[in-house]
Amino acid sequence: MQHATRLAKSAGPGQMVVYTSDGRISHHAAYGFPAIKSPARRSRIGSKRIERAVANLVMDRLRSGLSASGEVSQ
């Protein structure tokens, strides 16, 4: 976590987000970006489901990035 924080801080504007195994955000910090404020009203979909959907998307991005660089093989 400390190393990730240093990286996020040193790379200009950056963020660090830590997901739990069930896709919830357990920690988020923004460096050089405006802090993201909570919405005026909560969605009926539920924050858990929304964070999980975004976590799945992030994992897909990482997998396709790794796959494109040849680090993941079938």
Add this chain to the structure above:
Amino acid sequence: MAKSPNSDHVFINCPFDASYRPLFEAIIFAVHDLGFVPRCALEDDDGGEVRLSKIERIIEECRFGIHDLSAVTLDPVHKLPRFNMPLELGLFLGCRRFGGLPQRQKKCLILDTERFRYQKFISDIAGQDIHAHGGEPKQAVIEIRNWLAAASTRTRLPGGSAVAGRYARFRGELPALCADLHLPEHELIFADLSELIIAWLKASR
């Protein structure tokens, strides 16, 4: 005693129909990305509150307002213009003028397709901050960023092109997010869209 408006809150006065949806989404995205909170009449569906009272309450609570007059055109069926946006702009300006000392801090941006089109239908607003987006979401994002940076005097706001670039990426990934949630895009209500944007921004900036 009059309430003080929240300096993070931005009242969004625009059409809510499907043809305006790309601009609406871009405005909501930009406001979140810049660290503010968008508010609009769609934020809750409390049937017990009269719509005008709800709009008045939200206007009172917001320091900033973005008013898009680009849809003030003749309805093809009824041949009448839509007056909701000019009415809500008038409420915002009236609140600033007559709402007591705390409300005098209010600032608003007026958007239209062309910069001087307003002179033909609402010329009394001359002298306000009026900008053109040309019907382009990217241009609307850039105008909002530049205006909010000046109006709020906040430093370290990301540039308009960076925000517009992130919006384009979000738009590209929204279908996958909706598929994961088993929710068609057109059924996303304002609160859903806001929370999706926030979660996406936390993972993607």
